Amino acid sequence: MNTPFRLDDHPRRPQPLAPPPDGYFDRLPTQIMARVQPAASQESTAFGWLKALSLPLRTALGSVVVLGGFAATFLLNQSSAPTTPAHLAHANLASVPRTEMVQYLLASDERVSLSDLSELPVAEQDMVGEYLNVSPAEVQAALDEQPTEPSYL
């Protein structure tokens, strides 16, 4: 009768399978390094330089980038807004005939106040006679009739 098999009595093979091809363990480190190397070189070429900076510097750099983004957005919005330079506005206004301007202002009486009228004879004496059909004296008399104190007092 055969003795029952007991694992403890069986001679233990350290490696039960056939060894790998010759030189396998000499080549393996090179193959593994080749696999990890592309990742390492990509890191160094793209953002690898960031790792060389200290943490506070990286934080500061990040803040600068974010603030710079806001500033650039603000400036771009400003430059794209439809604005007219001051000298062009004056030129456009000068091209409008004064007659039309006065008619426009008289038609909308909310836009012409008594103080405007008081300045008119001083600035443009001819216009008073030509467009308002009143003399400077009449304008002055009308102004004199106005209360000198503000009515709300």
Add this chain to the structure above:
Amino acid sequence: MEDQEILVKFADPASRNLAFNQLVRKYQQKVYWHVRKMVVDHDDADDLTQDTFVKVWNHLGNFRQDASLYTWIYRIATNECLSFLSSKRRKFFLPLNDVSEELAAKMEADPSLAGDEVELKLQKAILRLPDKQRLVFNLKYYEDMKYEDMAEVTGTSVGALKASYHHAVKKIEQYINEPS
């Protein structure tokens, strides 16, 4: 080079490649044979060994040293093996026994086992064990790893590992003693 020295050098970008090369040279044979015993085929073992070290490269910077580097690397290799065997079953819709049969067929073709009937039967018996129990058996029987280290590798308690190994030995002896 000691593990601690490897870790220090790996943390420095200037000496990272050198340190990792040393790490691979130090652990490649242990990892290869650990994997090879699980998947039997050399080409599969080669792929999984390389994948293991690529993962070690990717995650070594986050290694917290609450375990030893040696058991941490074994744990990665073990997970690679178990994932490989599990995906193989899913991919080909193979039940547990069919994968064991496939591995046993590769084992029979292995020239180092030619003529040694008892050893071949032992290897077939080991292959019949469930993957995780086979892993425990290999770590204890072939590598004589301490149960505490095995617990770190497998994430299982020492008591459960002892019980698993004991049952594995019983299953193997029973299989070999069965009349063929």
